[in-house]
Amino acid sequence: MVISYSCSAGSKMTWILSLLFILAAATQVHGVSLPGFLSIDCGWTNGTSYDDNKNTTLTYVSDKEFVEGGKSYNIMAQYIEGATNEQEKTLRSFPDGQRNCYTLPTSIDKKYLIRATFTYGNYDGLNSSENGSLFLFGLHIGVNFWTMVNLTKWGSSNTIWKEVITIASDTNTSVCLINLGSGTPFISTLDLRKLDDAMFRFLNRSISLSYFTRKRFGSVDDLITRYPHDSVDRFWEAAKRYSFPWLNLTTAQKVNRLPGNDDFQVPSEILQKASTINRNFSWLNISVRASDNIDYRSLELLPIFHFAEIDGNSPNRTFDIYDDDNLLFSNYTPPPFRVDSTYNSSRFLRKKGVLFTLRKTASSDLPPLINAYEVYSLVRMENSTTSSDDVNHMKDIKKYYSLARNWNGDPCSPREYSWQGLSCNYANGNKIPSIISVDLSASGLIGTLHDSFMKMTSLEKLDLSQNNLTGGIPDYQLNSLRVLDLSNNQLDGPISDSVLQRFKAGQLELRLEGNPICSIVKEKYCSNKKNRTPIVLIAVLVPVVFILLVVLVCILWRLCWKGKSGEQEDYSLYEEETPLHIDIRRFTYAELKLITNNFQTIIGKGGFGTVYHGILENNDEVAVKVLVETSIAESKDFLPEVQTLSKVHHKNLVALVGYCQNKKCLALVYDFMPRGNLQQLLRGGYDNSLNWEERLHIALDAAQGLEYLHGSCTPSIVHRDVKTPNILLDKNLVAKISDFGLSRAFNAAYTHISTVAAGTLGYLDPEYHATFQLTVKTDVYSFGIVLLEIVTGQPPVFMDPQTIHLPNWVRQKIAKGSIHDVVDKKLLDQYDATHLQTVIDLAMNCLENASIDRPSMTEVVSVLKLCLPISSERQSATSTPRKKNVMDAEIPRQFQLMISGGSTTSYEGSSFQSGYTGGVSEISHISGR
Structure with a gap:
């Protein structure tokens, strides 16, 4: 075994x-x-x-x-x-x-x-x-x-x-x-x-069954019965009921299945044994109970009983079967030498303790018997897999290029484990995720372009830049593709007509700069768009340099008109000559005006400045944050934000596209987040309210972003301003942490760093505020406030009727009533009460006054994952060490089975325990007078 x-x-x-x-x-x-x-x-x-x-x-x-x-x-x-x-x-x-x-x-x-x-x-x-x-x-x-x-x-x-x-x-x-x-x-x-x-037969693609317990009865020598006795190699544990009042029955006669009853195909060897109780007793109980540290309210249990009458004397045996006090099956008579499997697949039980009673009827001569039983836990198969075609194409690509990527399981689902370098769309009508973006830039790709890329029918963006791809661009007929970045490879042509036609029609952005083909073909797709503006400026200014007088006249003319016409001012003259040594795009002020349509659409405002909507040359949407300050010396936030976001890359951190460093304008350019920020959605109306699952996903996304900053960056980074307005949401409600202007690097070799307290009212860590000693647990405290906002929909500080801090409001509400009194009314009671309690407890742990008592973000992530539908199944209990090699499914080892019966004879005080010392359950008999 x-x-x-x-x-x-x-x-x-x-x-x-x-x-x-x-x-x-x-x-x-x-x-x-x-x-x-x-x-x-x-x-x-x-x-x-x-x-x-x-x-x-x-x-x-x-x-x-x-x-x-x-x-x-x-x-x-x-x-x-x-x-x-x-x-x-x-x-x-x-x-x-x-x-x-x-x-x-x-x-x-x-x-x-x-x-x-x-x-x-x-x-x-x-x-x-x-x-x-x-x-x-x-x-x-x-x-x-x-x-x-x-x-x-x-x-x-x-x-x-x-x-x-x-x-x-x-x-x-x-x-x-x-x-x-x-x-x-x-x-x-x-x-x-x-x-x-x-x-x-009741299984389908939406329902699976997880083993809970499986027992066989009678006088059994083997602790476990499996293959070859069970043709499908199930593990049947021996119940080992050998003490009075248990009686064991055995037959050598084969036990057959009832016609059409092939649901479970219990081995005949198991059915040839059974257990009953002394005829002076009238009932037996089987108690299946989850231990205290199992989230039993998330369990959905299906019991299945296997009965066969193996007493050859044609006995009169009839009994009722109860679930607690609820009658499941009445007047049940086991068929002689045939197995009958009794269950109700439409009724799954949600109880901490389930007591099954087999009680003989008034007309029965003999008490109940049982041959075997099983209990399964329901597994809901709710997440959809990515299109099998897309999966196969990505596997072909991985094999063709010998990619050393940890690409395991499904590329898109569950979304928190999506493959690195892929973006997926989860919003299509049939709920099947599709791959819309593949980024394999700088991945060491060698060879020609593989045709699998263009067989993914939903692919919109393909970035294969900075590799060693050779050959040409084949005839791809993929109408969904909007961006094809093949820059800085070794492509020498030819380019197929279909690709060129889509490029000329403005349907495809093609990037080929840095390839040998560009020495032959002088087209726009071979120009370096990032450097185009400086080239234009040089082309204009070089002739002027030779005419000093004209230059001086031009400067004087511009100075003269400076105060008269702000709209005519040439900001290009104020571009900083010394760029930041950061590997992201630097925008000129003229480019910002172009992509924002002269700063037409405002999408946000604050003490930092104004945020505008913009569209890049490749039609990518961006958010342009123009700071109030106009120089790095004046701004405390600009340089930390640029330096931080240029170094960190994570799916739950907002991506910095570029920056503008102009003496008249400092600006940051980010990926556009069409769903706004978390605060806006939580304070919005019912029409745009978030459901419970969406809130948990957002909480997990934000926690994973902070976990990355704290644990995966060297040195660690403390955000210092974690709050709902700084948690942005893309079109699929994937959360990304933003605004790193207050962030600070934190060396793990030190327990803290001393710095002036910063942050937002209501989110401030009291320990940090009192001591000015910064640790990663400062972010944990702020995240605890965010969690409470997600649950309650309330701001961190509000009037009720006097000013009150959100954690105190939650404590008061729960003390006077229950956790349900703090839940956002927009949820309309559509939430899991167990997971609600878990999230509130987690938030309160994050809000401990002493930072040492708060969990790490890694621990926070672990807890939140357990609350999501994909992991809403409960943790199993493992509280007591067992003897060597105890076969166990964790949950069943916490169960207790007992029998009790009513009789005319008193066995008061009798107590029996199984001689099976290595097993899962204890067995006791309680007198049933």
Whole structure:
């Protein structure tokens, strides 16, 4: 087996006998490789495959063909000695990247069971699972959240396993490990098992099932029953009810399925055993309960019971089945020697404790029996995948150019894990993301232009500049393309007519400067547009230089008319001669006038100056912020903003397109954010209000931007003015942090830097304001205010009826009522109460007076990800270390099963506990008088 159990001394002999039986079977069958079966030993490097003759007889293969990235490790030697199989000994770890994915071959619309196991074995020597720190990471099935892997306070030699049953939507299905900043993701094994089409008939592409618990009853020697006894290799755990009043039933007669009941195909071997209770008792209870640290309100559980009457004496056995006090099935009689699987796929249960009662009816002679049961948790497959054609084209491009990019999983979905260098459109009618921009500039591309670029039907912008591409430009028929930047390559032609015609018609911006073809072709697309204005100025001024008198006359004339006609003033004369040594575009004042249509459209105003809407030569929209100050010496914000944004690049930071350094005008040119800023949307009316999911996405976007500034920049950067007006939103509501005028670099070697307190009223960190000692936690405090604004829709300081700070208002409202009293009314109660509580708690943690008590932005990001629909599934509990190699799905190990019954005989005070010491559940009997 992949995972073994430790067992009590009394069960060792049966375990040894069982193992000998398996070994005997393995001597007859070697290397079983079944159609639709794929068994992957992650991190195994000693060959291409091997036969697991010790346990299952299945063939295991290396994971090299199914994953990119990651590092192979062996668990520590002290744990290898105790490993019961090869799969436990190796693993693959993923220290790099937020998302790393395995790609498994599947058939479209076929059903699969996918299982992953995790044995830490202290492979990295960090003792991460036992040192008390948070150690968890996420799992995605395709582009949707599946479950959490929580190894916090977990024994290093223990194993966790996760299982999902899903329908493949494509020829490949990905299983992705998500780094949440709380431990390095790793994986030990990955199994793919194709299921019969008739199984789990209620599944569809929108619904998958995550394993919760699966038990078999009766007198069972093996702790786990799996392949070859179960043809699809499910893990059935032995319930181990051997003490009074439990009674075990066994038959050698085959138990068949009822006609048409192929939903679950429970093995006959499992159905040939059952458990009941002494006939003096009338009912038994099965209690499935989530532990306190599991977000049970997000769980949607589906119980499935498997019954078969195996008493050959034609007994009269009828019972009712209850969910708590709700009758699920009445007058149920198990069919003799036939399995009947009882469930209600239209009813998923949302309860912390679910008590299932099997109670005999008044007309029944015998109490209930049960052969097996399963409980699954619903996984909603709500995120759409990118067009498979686009995905295949990008993979072809990656392969053709041998790109060393961490491109894993879906290119666009989920959007927070979109591929580097791609922009996607999430707003089309069918909700399928499409790739609209590809930026592979300076990526070391060698060879000709690959035709896959022009097969992506939604592509609008393609930047392949600063590479070593050769040849010509093929005949592309892609009407969506608006910008094709091939500058600074080695292209020597020819250029296809279709491209030239679109360029001449103004439908395509073509950039070819810096290519050999430009030595032959003298066209506008070969000119360096960035340098065109200085060339024009030189062409005009050089002749004038030779005529000194004319120059002097011109200057005097302009000075003379300066006060008379401001509109006629030539600002080009005031261009700073010494540019900033920054690798972004420098605009002249004349260019600013042109792109803003003479500063016609104002889109924002503030103490800093005025923001105008502009359109560049390539039709890209920009925002031009003209500062009040007219010199770098006067402006405290201009130079820090330019220096910061020219160095940092992140999808959640606003992009600085360029700047203007003129003695009469200082300006910054940014990407245009058509949805404005967060403050405007939160204060707007119902028509443009944000829903709960959009607010969470915006919060996560902003948090990721700050996390990048704090953790990925060297030195770290403290923004110092985090607030809703400085969180801008693009057309897809992707948030980007802006306004870095107050930002400061922060060396991690120091605990703080001393600086005059700056920021905005209501967002100011009280510790920073009192001590002038700046740390990254200053931004965390401000972000806490932003989170409360997102939840409440209220400003940071307002009248109610007297002036009150938002955190104090929230505390007062909750103290007098509940968290629901602080929620923005525009949400119309359409939100998840559990996640609301999580966000408010997170905000309050960010607002701790002492910075040391506040979380880092990495921790903030981890919490917010758990609240999003793609990761709204709950964290699993792992509070108690277990004995070695306990097979577990984390959640079920916190459950308790118990029975109770009513009888005419008193067994007062009786108490029984299972002899199974390595298992998931405790079993107790309570007298039922």
